[in-house]
Amino acid sequence: MEIGQKQAFTSFLEKLIDAGILDKFEFPFPYRSEKRYALPQVPMLEVLQSLKPNSYYTHATAAVVHGLIGTETERRTIYINHEQRPHIRGELADQPRIDAAFKTKARVSSNAINLGGTEICMLNGMHTGQLGVITAATRLHQSRSATIRVTGLERTLIDIVVRPSYAGGVETVLSAFRKARDKVDNDLLMHTLAQLGHVYPYHQAIGWYMDKAGYPLAALELIATLPKLCRFYVAHQMSQPSYDDKWALYVPASLA
Template sequence: MAARSRIQIAKQDIFKHLESQASRVFKLSDLQAILSEQRRGWRLAQRTTTQDFIDFLKKQGKLKTLEFPFPHRGETRYVWGAVPLMEILLTLRPGCYYSHYTALRMHGLTEQVPKTIYLNHEQHLKSQSTGGLAQERIDAAFKRKARESNNFIESQGSKIYLINGKNTGQLGVVTESVTYDSDTPVSVRLTNLERTLIDITVRPAYAGGIFEVLKAFELAKQHVSINALAAMLQKIEHTYPYHQAIGFYLERAGYRASQLSLIKRFPMHYDFYLANNMGEVDYAESWRLYVPKGL
């Protein structure tokens, strides 16, 4: 009873402290640290555990527990008050950011309302492969179905993917204020316009498919810098020649010849594919690219 009495006496100070935090989304370790640092000032008994503290905050205050049971390491977050989901999700992994269809919507490059959220957490830096490409390996890889992550959960009416993406040193990742699932602006980390167009070319399945990607290139025409896109593409150093697919999208979306020439500077040593497992195809000779028949 003494412990409850002391925590009740300190109630307003505890709530004020949580309200003053830069983020109102906490990991268990954050709450453990707060309790440890403030215990003496709040005059809480040593037998008051972190779980006691959490239970008190949930019953007497505005603390909620949110579970994110991803197959590859689930996460629990403790949220004080009303915090937008898009802000909470960015705490799930250090340095993660929104990409693909989610970034596409944030940039206003889709007329759809995706029910899927893509959160990208980059892999650890790996040594570059020294193996060269071979046409037969490209053909074999792209005649198979594309690999898609199974690290997703269903939450609040959306399917949330946590992608372990290629390490780019967070190239083209920016912080912007966006409105996504409400009228209230939220400050989020996401891929910029040029990086988003590259990413959805690489993984069209994460952007609603080829036709959605083409539509995005059309909608981006007045805003995207092809100079910046080309420079970024060079820095990322994808194994496969995705520049051929990007060139095709740019041409089909009606970009200027001077813009297309920036992509044509990249070498085209191999035949390539707009997407995996396309079935019947046509061949776009100027880009050495197989595309779905009739596109």
Template structure:
């Protein structure tokens, strides 16, 4: 039986994909490869991208990963055996690992989370936050924390794709991280200071306030409060999250000079360590309600 043109060109196609700098592709990138290489590979003019992908899936190392997020499904075309973490970093441009996933990558937990958190930043910087009254803060934090529904289950993992405020990727770094199989991935993730801020703002995305407190404890000899404070100022939250951060720092035994950097920030209102706490006590030094026994 005569071989088709794409079968004849298979060795050249495989060689081309083997040399790609990034083995994780979007559909447009696969289409662009087909367009630019069609003549060299002598493929039929009527060979479609769907046919090209189907052939590679059946006869080469191409794998197709589907991520059916409720807000928008994402598909990745992966060449070879690539760690899931590396695949996820390429499902959207410039996404980064955050919250509990960054906590784990930075060594700030003793747990092995089964959830993966990715953040996709909006392009624009947020507008100036509104001035809040005490009653508005009270009403907001008496209600449950608003959590994203944009997550999927894949195997034994839950994968969350969060929509983040545009910050110009403030505090996002690239550093090696291990996947579950011990393979090293060059990961984009929030650095120590930004991670501690993010999990203070959204403790539910980090295992809850006890896990957040543990992260502050494990970060004590590594985090720079001198870097954290200007980052906090730049993020310019409407709510006084610095009061919660100050409490976590004090609870973890940080130095008085480090605590003073937080105390210099204004404390105009009472605040809450988390949403919807059933039983609380009041920490006068930080004007903060925290769970009883915490």
């Protein structure tokens, strides 16, 4: 588009905004500022989802959609994920690597903005081919229902185990597992976990959450068959954690 055409188009957009026909949205993300125009009836969640191709809602936001955690978390932060390009993953982590990683703070995305009192966090998660992503209708305290792409129940449970800091912490994740107990497909959970191919043994943490949440014996026996080659951690940088021998897992002393 030539300069004159661009100026004319911008002027036309401004007239539509002044007339109330279009709304203008600016998203000053640290890594890249974005701008969008939309009809007034388009829900904000759908506008946000247009910022990156094939993006989807995840972690606490997905957990709220599935009724696993309370809406107070949704009001604090909305998590939307745009996957990285495919790359070769590393080998399974050994004990020294696990110990070193989980004695430090968990990495938290800084690509976030505050929008009307709600933090919008744009994640750049590992490439999964959008595994376990579904389409769902939700309001999330909006006046209109939005049609969004969001991780399904089983993928959401895995994701909040991997990043409990994006879901309100270990206790909130445990509460989510309790709420999901009677509606989760345990076979699908296991299949999704295997497909994700994490280098850390998150199955040990998932097994512990399921055990604490009172999952059926058959589900516990299924995940217990996976090898426990290393001691693992349910969260990063825990102070004086307790060790759960059954799951070879360090957990908060308050939840032991």
